[in-house]
Amino acid sequence: MDLKAQLKLAVEAAAAQLGAPDTDAAIQETPPSKAGDYGTPAAFLIAKALGGNPAQIAAQLAAAVQLPAGIQKVEAAGPFLNFFVNRGEFVRNVVENPAQIEARVGKVVIEHTSVNPNKELHVGHLRNVVLGDSMARIFRAAGHTVEVQNYIDDTGRQAAESIFAVNHYGLTWDGVQKYDRWLGEGYVRLNADPQKAALEPGIAEIMHKLEAGELREEVEKVVHAHLHTCFRLGARYDLLNWESDVVGSGFLTEAMNILKNSPYTSRPTEGKYVGAFVMDVSEFMPGLEEPNVVLIRTDGTAMYAAKDIGYQFWKFGLFEGMKFKPFITDPEGHTVWTSAPDGQPDVERRFGHAQEVINVIDSRQDHPQTVVRSSLGVAGEQEKKERSIHLSYAFVTLEGQTISGRKGIAVSADDAMDEAEKRALKLLAEINEALAVTPEAPEIARRIGIGAIRFAMLKAEPTRQIDFRWDQALALNGDTAPYLQYAAVRSSSILRKGQEAGYAIDGTGADWDALLDVDLTLAKIVAKLPEVVAQSVRVHSPHVVAAYALDLATSLNAWYNARDKAGKPLTNVLQSPEGVREARYALVARLRRAFEETLDLIGIEVPSAM
RNA sequence: GCACUCGUAGCUCAGGUGGAUAGAGCGUUGGCCUCCGAAGCCAAAGGCCACAGGUUCGAGUCCUGUCGAGUGCACCA
Numbered sequence: 150m151d152l153k154a155q156l157k158l159a160v161e162a163a164a165a166q167l168g169a170p171d172t173d174a175a176i177q178e179t180p181p182s183k184a185g186d187y188g189t190p191a192a193f194l195i196a197k198a199l200g201g202n203p204a205q206i207a208a209q210l211a212a213a214v215q216l217p218a219g220i221q222k223v224e225a226a227g228p229f230l231n232f233f234v235n236r237g238e239f240v241r242n243v244v245e246n247p248a249q250i251e252a253r254v255g256k257v258v259i260e261h262t263s264v265n266p267n268k269e270l271h272v273g274h275l276r277n278v279v280l281g282d283s284m285a286r287i288f289r290a291a292g293h294t295v296e297v298q299n300y301i302d303d304t305g306r307q308a309a310e311s312i313f314a315v316n317h318y319g320l321t322w323d324g325v326q327k328y329d330r331w332l333g334e335g336y337v338r339l340n341a342d343p344q345k346a347a348l349e350p351g352i353a354e355i356m357h358k359l360e361a362g363e364l365r366e367e368v369e370k371v372v373h374a375h376l377h378t379c380f381r382l383g384a385r386y387d388l389l390n391w392e393s394d395v396v397g398s399g400f401l402t403e404a405m406n407i408l409k410n411s412p413y414t415s416r417p418t419e420g421k422y423v424g425a426f427v428m429d430v431s432e433f434m435p436g437l438e439e440p441n442v443v444l445i446r447t448d449g450t451a452m453y454a455a456k457d458i459g460y461q462f463w464k465f466g467l468f469e470g471m472k473f474k475p476f477i478t479d480p481e482g483h484t485v486w487t488s489a490p491d492g493q494p495d496v497e498r499r500f501g502h503a504q505e506v507i508n509v510i511d512s513r514q515d516h517p518q519t520v521v522r523s524s525l526g527v528a529g530e531q532e533k534k535e536r537s538i539h540l541s542y543a544f545v546t547l548e549g550q551t552i553s554g555r556k557g558i559a560v561s562a563d564d565a566m567d568e569a570e571k572r573a574l575k576l577l578a579e580i581n582e583a584l585a586v587t588p589e590a591p592e593i594a595r596r597i598g599i600g601a602i603r604f605a606m607l608k609a610e611p612t613r614q615i616d617f618r619w620d621q622a623l624a625l626n627g628d629t630a631p632y633l634q635y636a637a638v639r640s641s642s643i644l645r646k647g648q649e650a651g652y653a654i655d656g657t658g659a660d661w662d663a664l665l666d667v668d669l670t671l672a673k674i675v676a677k678l679p680e681v682v683a684q685s686v687r688v689h690s691p692h693v694v695a696a697y698a699l700d701l702a703t704s705l706n707a708w709y710n711a712r713d714k715a716g717k718p719l720t721n722v723l724q725s726p727e728g729v730r731e732a733r734y735a736l737v738a739r740l741r742r743a744f745e746e747t748l749d750l751i752g753i754e755v756p757s758a759m
Numbered sequence: 760g761c762a763c764u765c766g767u768a769g770c771u772c773a774g775g776u777g778g779a780u781a782g783a784g785c786g787u788u789g790g791c792c793u794c795c796g797a798a799g800c801c802a803a804a805g806g807c808c809a810c811a812g813g814u815u816c817g818a819g820u821c822c823u824g825u826c827g828a829g830u831g832c833a834c835c836a
Contacts, residue, residue, distance in 0.1 A: 173776085180779055190778045193816070203816075228816090229779060306836060425834055438761055438832080446834040453836050515763060516831055543764075543829080580798060597798095609772060612764055614829065621771075626798055627784045628772080635798050646795045684775055696773060699783075710800040716791085723795045759798065 151249065151679065152239075153187060155217035156232060160191050163214040167206065169195040178673075185224060185231030186239075186673070192228045203228035236669045237661030240732065243672040244656055244739045248746060250679045252292035253686065255504035258464045259285050262379060262386075263300040263510070266371040267311035268333030270378050271559035272617045273545040273552045279606040280542055281509035282384040283691035283751045290750055291686045296500065297384075300460075301391045303368045307336070309355040312367055314339040317351065327563060329374035337557040362393050362490060376477065376485070378562050383599060383752040386485050388500055389476055392456070394488035398470040400459035401451050404524075405444065407467060408458075413527045414444075423447070433523035433534070442520055454517060458524045465525070465533045466502035469495060505536040507689060512541045512612070540689050542611035549616055560617065569598030569623045576625055577759070584758055593756040598623075600630030600753040607751060608695040628699055630753050636702035637744040637755045639709065640737050646723055647734045656735035660728025667711045667720060668736060674704045675743045682750070691751055698747045705740060 153176045164172035174191040192207035199206075207225035214223055214230075219242060221235040261281020264274050281297070289295045302308065314320070314335030322331050339345060358364050372389065379386075405426065408414045413429045424447035431440030444455040462468065472492035475484045486500070495501075510518060518539040525534035545552065552559050574594035578585040584593070605622040609615060625631045644654050681697040711719040718724075722733040748755060 175776080175778080177775095177778080183779065188779080190817095193778070197816080227779080302836085304836095422834075427834090434762090436762060443834045448834080450834090452834070456836095511830095512764065513830060519763090541764085576798075581796090613772075614765080615771090621785090624785085629784085629798090631798055632784090635796085639796060639799080643795050650795090680775085687775080692773085693775085696783090699773090703783080706799060707801095709795085710791090710797095712791090712801085718794050721795060759796085 151676070152217065152219055152234070152242075153680075156187055156189070156220070159214050159217055160189050160210065160230065163210050164191060164195050166213050167195060167199070167209055169198045172198070179231055183229075183231065184226065184233075186234045186669075188226075188229050188231040190229055192225075192230060196228075234669070236664060236666070240664055240668060240672040240736060241656075241659070241661040243676050244732075244735045248678045248743070250291055250682050254292060256294040256296065256502060257288050257505045257507060258296045258298055258501065258503035259288070259507045259509065260298045260300055260464075261285075261509035262375070262384070263302070264375055265302055265305060265307040265554075266368050266375065267307040268336050268554045269327065269329040270375060270562035271552055271554060272547065272562060272565050272622070273559070275382065275562050275565065275602060276542060276545050276606045276615070277509055277511065278379055278382055278384045279603050279752070280540060280611060280691065281507075282382070283603075283607055283694070284507060284509070284540065284689065285385075286750050286752060287682060287685050287691055287694060290746075291682055293505075296387045296503070298388045298390055298464075299386050301368070301372055301389055303365070304356070304359045304392045304396065306352070306356065308368060308371075309352050309359055310339055311336040311371075312359075312364060313348070313352045313355045316355075317348065327374055327377075329371050329378075330561065330563070332371055333554065337555065340555045341557075360393060360396070362397070365393075373477070378566075380480055381566060381599070382562070383603065383754075385479050385481070385483070388473070389485065389487040390460070390471070391488050394471055394490065395460050395463070396456065397490060398463075398472075398488075400463050400468070400470070401455055403468040403470070404459035404462045405455065407462065407528050408444070408524065411527045411529065428524065428527055430520060430523040430527065433526040434519055454520055457517065457521050461506065461508075461521050461525070461537065462528070464501050464503050464506045465530070465537075466498070467528075467530070469498070469501065471495065471500075473500060505538065507538045507540050509540045509542070511544045513544065515539070515541055538689055540611060543614040546614070546616045548618060565602060565622070566599060568619070569602050570594045571598075572623055573597035573601070573625065573631075581759065589757055593759065596754040596756045597625070597631050597634060597759070600634060601625060603752055604630035604633070604695060607691045608699075610692050611690055631759070633698050633702045633744075633748060633753065634755055635759055636705045637741065637748065638757075638759050640705060640741040640744060641755075643709075643722055643737050644734065644741065647730075650723065652734060653731050654734035654738045657731060658728065659732035659735055661732050663726070663729045664732055664736075665719070667708055668733065671704055671708045671736060671740065674700055675740055678743055678747060681747075685750075694747065694750050698744075698751065698753075701740070701744060701747060 156176045157174050160174035161172055172191055172194050174189050176187055176189050179185045179188045192203040195206050196203040204227050207228050207230050210230050211223050211225040219235055219238050221233045224231050259281055262278050264270055285295050285297050311332050320335050416426055417423050425443050426445035427441045427443050429440050430442055443452055445451055471488045472494055473486050474489045474492035476487035477485050479485055522537045525537055601623055647654050685693045708720055713719045725733055
C-alpha cells in the first residue's frame with residue numbers, strides 16, 4: 150500500500166477515536182508555500198459531524214494519529230493536518246520499488262479508428278486513433294485485458310461512391326501513389342460532379358454488391374493502406390470487424406429478439422409509428438422530446454441504430470456467431486485478426502465478451518451513442534449499460550474550417566506525419582549538427598515528429614475543440630513531446646556519464662539521509678504514477694497522463710538546474726559527495742524508468758539522442 | 760424550440776470525490792553555459808475563473824438562471 154493510502158487510514162482511525170468513525174479523509178499534497186509534504190482537511194469534516202472548532206480538532210488529531218512508517222512528524226496548521234515524510238527513507242522507498250499500479254481485472258474492448266474505407270485518413274482522424282490507442286495502453290498498464298477493435302464500414306454509401314467513381318471515370322491505380330489517397334480523389338471528383346444525381350442507380354448497384362460481399366478485395370486494399378498509416382502513428386489492433394459480417398452473422402435478429410422481451414419496446418398499432426418496432430428510451434434518457442426510437446421500419450428494414458445495438462450487444466458477449474481469421478501481422482509481428490465469412494468460429498470465446506466497452510467516436514455521435522448505451526438498459530443489462538462508455542471527443546477543425554473528406558477540405562494524416570518528421574530533422578540539423586549527419590538521424594526525427602503529433606492530439610481534454618494549425622500541432626518546444634523526450638534523453642545522459650566514471654547507479658553505497666529537499670521533490674513526482682494511471686482509467690482520458698509526463702520533465706529540468714543561494718549548481722551528480730552521488734544516480738535511474746513507463750502509456754518513443 | 764459540450768492570463772490549455780495564496784506553455788521583458796546536454800533553467804509582467812443568484816465553515820469546482828461559442832435533434836447512413 151502506498152504512503153498516501155496509509156496516511157488516509159491513519160487519519161480515519163484517529164478520527165474514529167475522536168468519535169467520528171465515518172470520516173473520509175482526503176490526503177493531498179501541501180501547497181508549495183506551506184510546511185509539510187502531505188496534508189488533510191479532515192478536521193473540517195469532523196467538526197461538522199461532531200460540532201466544535203476545526204483547529205482544535207486538528208490539534209487533537211495530531212495527538213491521536215499513529216504515524217505510518219516513513220512519516221517523521223505531524224503538525225496541525227490551523228484546521229489542516231500536515232505530515233512530514235522522512236526524506237531519506239521516502240526517496241529510498243521510491244527508488245527501490247517499482248510503480249505499484251493497483252491491478253484491475255476484466256476485459257475491456259476499445260473500438261477506435263473505424264474510418265470509412267473510401268479515402269485516406271485526414272488530421273481529424275488522428276485524434277481518434279491517438280486517443281483510442283493511448284487508452285488501450287493505459288488500460289493494459291492498469292491490469293485490464295484489452296482488445297482493440299476497428300470497425301470497417303464496408304457496406305456504406307461512402308465506400309460505394311468511391312468504388313463507383315473508379316468505374317465511372319475509368320480510373321486506374323498506378324501502384325505508386327498511396328492507394329487510399331488515389332481512391333479518395335475519385336470520391337471527391339464524384340461529389341463535385343454536377344451529374345451525380347443521375348448516377349444514383351449505379352451507386353445503388355455498387356452498394357448491393359458490397360452488401361453481398363462481392364467487392365471485399367477492393368475494400369481490403371483501402372484497409373491495408375489505412376493500417377499502414379495507423380501503424381506509422383504507433384497504433385495497434387487486435388481485430389477488424391466488418392459491417393457486412395456483423396450483418397451477415399444475424400446480430401440484428403439476435404439483438405431484436407432480446408429487446409422484444411423488454412417492457413420498453415413495442416409495435417404500435419396506432420399513432421405515427423404504427424407497424425414499426427420501437428424502443429422507448431425515456432427511462433434512460435430523460436428530457437427527450439420524443440422518447441421513441443425506431444429500430445425496425447414499417448417495411449421491415451432495419452435502422453442503422455439497430456445494427457449498432459446488435460454490434461454493441463455482441464461486444465458484451467450477449468451472443469456470438471461471427472467467424473474470424475488472421476488478416477495481417479503488425480510491425481511487432483502480432484497477428485491482427487479479421488471477421489470473415491470464410492473464417493473459423495470463435496470456439497474459445499477469444500473475441501468480444503467484454504466487461505467494459507469503450508467506443509472512441511466524435512461528439513457528433515453523442516446522441517446515437519447514448520441510444521446504443523440505453524438499449525442495454527432496455528434489455529435489462531443495467532451493469533453493462535453502466536460500463537458502456539462513449540469516449541466522446543470534439544472533432545478537429547482545420548484552420549477554423551470544418552474538415553470534409555467529401556469536399557476535399559482536409560490535410561492528410563500521412564502528409565502531416567511527413568511534415569512533422571521533416572521539421573524535426575531540420576531542427577536537429579540546426580541544434581545538433583554532428584548528430585544530424587549520423588545514420589540514426591532519420592529514426593530520431595521520426596520519433597520526435599510522430600511524438601509531437603501524438604502529444605498535440607491528446608494533451609487537451611477530449612471535449613476540448615482543437616483547431617489543427619501546422620505551427621501548433623507540429624511545435625517542437627514548450628508543452629510538447631520533444632520537451633519530454635529531451636528530458637528523458639538528458640536523464641540517460643546523466644547516467645551514462647556516471648557509468649563511464651565507474652560509479653554505481655543502482656543505489657549501492659547510497660547515503661539516502663544526506664539528500665536535499667530538491668531530491669525529495671523529484672521522488673515525490675515519481676511516486677505519483679500509480680494514482681495518475683488510476684485517474685486516467687477513471688475518467689477515460691489519456692490527457693491526465695500527458696499532463697503528468699510534463700510534470701516529470703519539468704521536475705527533472707528544474708532539479709537539474711537547481712542552484713544554491715550563491716548560484717552554484719546544487720545537484721550536479723558527478724560532483725556530489727560520495728553517498729549523495731550514488732543516491733542521486735539511483736534516483737535518476739528510477740526517474741528514467743518512470744519516463745519510459747509514462748511515455749509508453751501515450752505511445753511516445755524516446756530517441757537515443759537529440 | 761429541445762438536448763448535449765464548452766466559457767480560467769493577449770493566445771492555447773491544466774486545475775481527482777468542494778479545502779490552504781488559481782498553475783503551465785506560447786508571446787513580451789530581463790537574466791543564466793569555466794558547471795553531468797541551453798530542444799534547457801531562473802525571474803518579471805499579465806486573472807472580478809463569462810455574468811447574476813444560491814448551497815456551504817469554505818466554490819474555478821456543486822445547483823438555478825442569463826449571455827456567448829460549438830454540436831446534435833429523420834420510419835437517413
